[in-house]
Structure formats: C-alpha cells, structure tokens
Amino acid sequence: MEFGEESSPARAFEKDAFELTVEDVYDISYVIGRDLLKISSTGEEVSDLQFRIVRVLEMFETLVNKYNLSLEELKMERDNLKSELDRIIKEGSSRPGAQTSGPNQLVVDLTDPNRPRFTMQELKEVLQERNQLKAQLMVAQEELQLYKSGILPQAEPAMVEVSPSPPWQVETPAATEHRPAMINDTKEEKTTIGKLFSFRRK
Amino acid sequence: EELEGEKRELQGRVEELEEENDHLKRQQLMENEVKNKLREETSRLTAENMDFDELLDQKDRLIKKLQTQVKTRQKTASTLPKDYLGMLEYKREDEPRLIENIILDLKLKGVAVNMIPTLPAYILFMCIRHADYLNDEAKLKSLMNAIIGGVKKVIVVSHQKDLEFLSFWLSNTHQLLNCLKQYSGEEEFLKQSTPRQKKNCLQNFDLSEHRQILSDLAIQIYHRFISVMQKTFTPTIVPGMLEHESLQGISSMKPTGFRKRSNSFYEESETYTISSILQHLTVFHSTMNHHGLDQGLIKQVIKQLFYLVAAITLNNIMLRKDMCSCRKGMQIRCNISYLEEWLKEKELQNVNAMDTLKPLAQTAWLLQVNKSTDDDAKEIIEKCSELSPVQIVKILNSYTPIDDFEKRVTSSFVRKVQSLLQDHEGSAQLMLDADYRFQVTFPFCTSTQALELLQVPNSLHLDFLNRI
Numbered sequence: 174m175e176f177g178e179e180s181s182p183a184r185a186f187e188k189d190a191f192e193l194t195v196e197d198v199y200d201i202s203y204v205i206g207r208d209l210l211k212i213s214s215t216g217e218e219v220s221d222l223q224f225r226i227v228r229v230l231e232m233f234e235t236l237v238n239k240y241n242l243s244l245e246e247l248k249m250e251r252d253n254l255k256s257e258l259d260r261i262i263k264e265g266s267s268r269p270g271a272q273t274s275g276p277n278q279l280v281v282d283l284t285d286p287n288r289p290r291f292t293m294q295e296l297k298e299v300l301q302e303r304n305q306l307k308a309q310l311m312v313a314q315e316e317l318q319l320y321k322s323g324i325l326p327q328a329e330p331a332m333v334e335v336s337p338s339p340p341w342q343v344e345t346p347a348a349t350e351h352r353p354a355m356i357n358d359t360k361e362e363k364t365t366i367g368k369l370f371s372f373r374r375k
Numbered sequence: 376e377e378l379e380g381e382k383r384e385l386q387g388r389v390e391e392l393e394e395e396n397d398h399l400k401r402q403q404l405m406e407n408e409v410k411n412k413l414r415e416e417t418s419r420l421t422a423e424n425m426d427f428d429e430l431l432d433q434k435d436r437l438i439k440k441l442q443t444q445v446k447t448r449q450k451t452a453s454t455l456p457k458d459y460l461g462m463l464e465y466k467r468e469d470e471p472r473l474i475e476n477i478i479l480d481l482k483l484k485g486v487a488v489n490m491i492p493t494l495p496a497y498i499l500f501m502c503i504r505h506a507d508y509l510n511d512e513a514k515l516k517s518l519m520n521a522i523i524g525g526v527k528k529v530i531v532v533s534h535q536k537d538l539e540f541l542s543f544w545l546s547n548t549h550q551l552l553n554c555l556k557q558y559s560g561e562e563e564f565l566k567q568s569t570p571r572q573k574k575n576c577l578q579n580f581d582l583s584e585h586r587q588i589l590s591d592l593a594i595q596i597y598h599r600f601i602s603v604m605q606k607t608f609t610p611t612i613v614p615g616m617l618e619h620e621s622l623q624g625i626s627s628m629k630p631t632g633f634r635k636r637s638n639s640f641y642e643e644s645e646t647y648t649i650s651s652i653l654q655h656l657t658v659f660h661s662t663m664n665h666h667g668l669d670q671g672l673i674k675q676v677i678k679q680l681f682y683l684v685a686a687i688t689l690n691n692i693m694l695r696k697d698m699c700s701c702r703k704g705m706q707i708r709c710n711i712s713y714l715e716e717w718l719k720e721k722e723l724q725n726v727n728a729m730d731t732l733k734p735l736a737q738t739a740w741l742l743q744v745n746k747s748t749d750d751d752a753k754e755i756i757e758k759c760s761e762l763s764p765v766q767i768v769k770i771l772n773s774y775t776p777i778d779d780f781e782k783r784v785t786s787s788f789v790r791k792v793q794s795l796l797q798d799h800e801g802s803a804q805l806m807l808d809a810d811y812r813f814q815v816t817f818p819f820c821t822s823t824q825a826l827e828l829l830q831v832p833n834s835l836h837l838d839f840l841n842r843i
Binding site: 195224227 | 490
C-alpha cells in the first residue's frame with residue numbers, strides 16, 4: 174500500500190520479543206482481530222478461538238508491561254550505581270599522591286608536618302621512660318626539701334643526680350635496698366657512679 | 376404283708392418313675408419341637424438372608440450401572456456448549472461500576488477494544504436484553520439513561536477534542552443503535568437476521584424512544600468528530616491545494632503520505648503541500664477503520680471533508696487575483712487528480728466525494744481554457760454548470776495572465792458571457808459556505824454476531840457481569 178496504512182501495526186510482528194512495547198501488543202491485537210473477521214465470522218469455532226486469542230493477548234500485554242517496567246527499574250538502578258561509582262572515583266583522584274587503597278590502609282601525605290612517624294612500640298617505650306623519670310624527679314625533690322628544712326642533717330647532701338639513662342639501668346627502690354654499702358661509699362668516694370646511684374632512703 | 380407292702384411301694388415307685396418318664400418324655404418332645412422350630416426358623420432366616428444378599432447384589436449392580444450412565448451423560452453434556460442465551464446479568468447496585476468500566480474509564484489502549492472495537496456496544500446491549508428479559512422497567516430505564524449519560528460525558532467533557540475517542544464512540548454508538556434496531560422485533564430490521572437472532576429479540580419493552588435519543592447523540596458525536604478534524608485539516612487546504620507549486624517537478628512531488636497513529640502530523644518545514652492534505656485524510660480514514668466505523672458512515676465523512684477542500688479552495692480563489700491564472704488552474708487540476716487517486720487507493724470510488732469537487736474542477740478548467748471567442752463563451756456556459764454566474768464572472772474578471780504574451784480577458788468577452796448567463800439562475804453568493812454540513816444518516820446494518828457466543832474479556836474488569 175502506497176500510503177503505508179498497514180505497515181505501522183504490522184511492524185510489531187517483526188520486532189524482537191524483548192523490544193516489544195505494550196503499544197505493539199495493541200497493534201498485534203488489531204491486526205489479528207481484522208484477520209479473524211475475514212474468516213466466516215458466525216461460526217462457534219471462530220468465536221471460541223477469538224476469545225481465547227483475546228485471553229492470550231491479555232496475558233501477553235501483562236507480561237510485556239511487567240518486563241518493560243522491570244527493565245526500566247533495573248536501568249535506573251544501574252545508572253544510579255554508575256553515577257555513584259563515578260562520583261567516588263572522582264573524589265578519590267582529587268586527593269594528592271593518593272592511589273586507590275585497600276580497606277584497612279591509611280594514605281599519608283609526606284609533606285604534612287603532623288604526619289604519624291613513630292610506631293606504637295616506640296611510643297610505649299618513650300612514655301614508660303618518661304613515667305619513670307618523673308617518679309625519680311619527685312623523689313629527688315622530696316629529698317631536697319627535707320634537707321632544706323633541716324630534717325636531714327647531712328653535711329654533704331648526697332649527690333643526687335638524676336640523668337636520663339637507658340631504661341634498663343634505672344634503679345628501682347628494691348635495687349637500692351641492696352646497697353647499703355653504697356651510701357657509705359658516697360661519703361668517701363663520691364664516685365660519679367656513686368653519685369649517680371645514691372638515693373637516700375629513710 | 377411286708378412283701379405286699381414292699382410290692383406296693385415298688386409299684387408306687389414304678390408308677391412314679393413311669394410318670395416321671397412320661398413327663399421327661401413329654402419334655403423331650405417339647406424340646407424337640409422347639410428345636411425343630413428353631414431349626415426351621417434358622418433355615419428360614421438363612422434363606423431370607425440369602426435372598427437379601429442377592430437383592431443387595433442386584434442393587435449394587437444397578438447403582439453401578441446408573442453411575443456410569445450419569446458419568447457418560449455428564450461428559451456428553453460438557454462437550455456440548457452450554458446453551459447461553461446471549462445476555463449479561465448484573466446487580467442493580469453494580470450499574471455505576473458498569474458504566475464506569477465500559478464507558479467512562481474505558482481506555483482505547485487495550486487488547487479487547489483493539490481486537491473487537493465494537494465489543495462495548497454488544498456488551499451493553501446484552502445487559503439491556505437481560506433487563507428486558509427480567510421485565511424490570513426501572514432497571515432498564517436506568518440503564519439506558521446511564522449509558523446515554525456516560526457516552527455524553529466522554530464526548531462532551533473528558534475527550535471532546537480527542538479524535539480517537541470521538542471516532543471510537545461514534546462507532547460504538549452506531550453499533551448500539553443497530554443492535555436496538557435489529558433486536559427490536561420490527562419487521563424491517565429482521566430481514567437478514569438468523570433464526571436464533573430473531574428469537575433473541577426484546578420481549579417486553581419498546582425502546583424506540585431511547586433509540587431516538589441515542590440517534591441524536593450519535594449525530595452530535597458525528598458533528599463533533601467533523602469539527603475536530605476540520606480544525607487540523609483546514610490549515611493545510613489553501614497552502615496544499617493552491618499555494619504550493621508542485622508542478623515544477625511533477626515526478627518528484629508524488630505524494631508520499633504515511634499513516635501515523637498520533638495526532639501530530641508531518642510538516643514539511645511549515646509548508647503544507649498536497650501531501651499534507653493526503654496524509655491528514657489517510658490518518659482520518661485509518662482511525663475510522665481502526666474503530667470499526669461503518670463503511671457507509673466513513674463515506675459520508677470523506678464526502679464532507681472533500682466538500683471542505685472544495686469550498687475553502689474556491690473561496691480563496693474568489694478573493695485572490697494571484698490565484699486566477701492558467702498555471703494555478705493546472706496546479707489545481709493536478710491536485711484534484713491526486714485526491715481522486717487517493718479515493719481509489721482507499722477503495723472509496725463510489726463515494727460522492729468527487730462530485731463535491733466539481734465546482735473546483737470546473738474553476739480549474741475555466742482558468743486554463745481559452746477565453747476569447749464566442750465559441751469559448753458558449754463552452755464556458757456549458758461546462759461550468761456547478762458555478763454560479765456571479766462566480767464565473769468574478770473568475771473571468773480576476774483572471775491574471777502569467778506573462779506579457781498571454782492575453783487578458785477582455786471586458787467585452789465578460790459581457791458576452793454575462794449576457795449568455797442572464798437566463799441562468801444561480802445564487803447571488805460568491806462564496807461557498809465552508810461550514811455547511813451534509814445531513815448525516817446512520818445506515819442500518821444487520822450484524823452477524825451471535826450474542827450467545829460473546830464472552831467478556833478479563834481486561835475489561837467486568838467480572839461482576841454474569842453470562843446468561
């Protein structure tokens with residue numbers, strides 16, 4: 174037909190199943206309806222057939238609708254996820270010196286003066302040392318006070334020097350008790366070591 | 376004496392014993408009798424039992440036989456189609472739902488109405504039939520009024536400008552009208568009905584009054600339909616028939632219309648050509664066919680549209696000198712032939728559409744023909760039968776030659792023609808009435824549809840209708 178009257182609805186028959194729209198189903202219904210009319214239309218057989226076809230096409234309509242709807246929903250979800258992914262990637266690449274890192278990793282800026290530099294172990298050791306030195310300082314200050322107030326009559330106050338020393342050589346009170354002799358020694362010798370290691374105890 | 380005594384004693388004893396013996400004998404006899412009786416009774420009962428057993432067996436066999444009979448009868452009954460009467464039952468309170476689902480909210484995008492476009496009309500008629508069958512006047516009246524009201528609402532309120540809806544309901548209203556006629560029982564409408572259809576006629580009520588109201592509604596829908604088409608069609612007419620010059624390259628301008636479902640039409644960069652006109656006509660035609668509109672009605676529509684083309688084109692020519700040239704005459708003639716070709720293609724040749732184009736065709740001829748000699752004048756009078764004297768004179772006076780070589784129409788020629796036309800009667804009006812509408816008639820057509828075979832598809836959501 175020159176004016177293509179039948180081409181539009183009949184085209185639905187040539188489409189791929191997964192590209193059908195619900196409009197195509199209606200076009201199909203129209204064409205089939207017309208074709209049925211061409212058969213002698215009074216017969217019982219044709220009537221039953223006609224309404225069975227109506228039923229089938231109704232089911233078809235439902236399926237095509239559902240399919241296209243699901244397709245749309247999945248497409249939207251996919252697009253949403255895609256744009257989110259793009260966004261995340263963009264944010265990641267805007268930070269300097271960064272590479273996509275794993276789940277438990279930290280990205281450190283090497284030019285940052287406040288960047289972490291020491292390990293936990295190192296930190297622990299330093300803090301421990303500090304605490305011990307603090308304790309030593311307090312004891313020494315106490316002793317000084319006692320001397321100043323004259324409670325402890327000592328011509329020569331025991332030299333109490335507290336200097337940072339390797340942790341493993343710090344004297345514990347238990348250790349000093351084992352050296353009563355050292356106290357006598359300081360009176361006479363005042364060796365540096367003696368000075369270092371003399372702690373007056375009451 | 377002792378012996379005597381003993382002897383008497385013994386005798387006495389013997390007598391006693393003899394008595395006892397007798398007594399015992401008698402007892403035994405009695406017992407035997409009883410035993411015999413019992414035995415008799417037992418054997419009688421046993422025999423009776425056996426009889427009953429046999430009877431039972433017989434009955435059992437009979438039951439089995441009857442059961443198989445019933446089964447086979449049931450089977451044969453189900454293979455035969457249940458004999459439907461071709462009616463649809465509904466509860467009175469479901470009437471609003473019925474109207475809503477089958478008229479007010481009915482979507483044209485659906486499997487059922489695409490396959491069987493006039494199904495709503497048949498469904499409604501089957502409801503009408505049932506109300507009539509119940510002899511329920513109130514129900515029937517209510518239904519008829521609801522139907523008419525519902526269709527009116529769709530046409531006047533919801534979809535008054537929608538070509539598809541107007542076409543669809545024109546078709547269905549016409550079909551309902553036909554059903555009311557065919558099953559009215561009136562002789563003139565029974566001629567082509569099958570015997571079964573004759574049986575199905577309305578039994579209790581005469582609905583001719585409602586038929587009249589429905590007919591008026593149908594006419595209303597028809598005119599609305601024409602008006603809506605007129606609105607989109609009119610702008611294409613003058614540009615397409617007169618202004619667009621297609622003759623510069625005839626073969627390249629062969630109209631290539633195509634059918635589009637929607638109401639948006641292909642426009643060649645805002646210039647309408649004869650193709651645009653044909654495209655519009657094609658869309659209108661296929662829409663009407665799509666909705667199962669009666670062929671007779673389609674022809675009336677086409678005729679009306681062709682009249683519109685003729686009237687608007689002619690009126691334009693009357694007003695514009697630049698349209699009164701030989702070249703324009705040729706163009707118009709060419710376009711008219713395209714229209715004729717279109718009619719042939721749509722198998723509408725026997726429509727009176729070409730007749731309505733006659734004034735236009737004669738005008739085109741008049742523009743092309745020689746207008747100088749007396750013979751010319753005579754020929755003009757003869758040929759231009761559809762043009763009024765006023766119109767002929769106007770054309771002659773407006774005639775503009777395309778170049779300097781062509782002769783103008785002399786005023787003496789015009790006077791000659793006028794004098795020849797003196798006796799001719801014709802309207803004093805120059806212009807045709809573009810709004811004139813031919814009177815529409817709704818042809819009666821016997822439907823071959825057997826109502827008892829109609830089913831109601833699920834997608835119409837009419838499950839409250841009961842198929843009788």
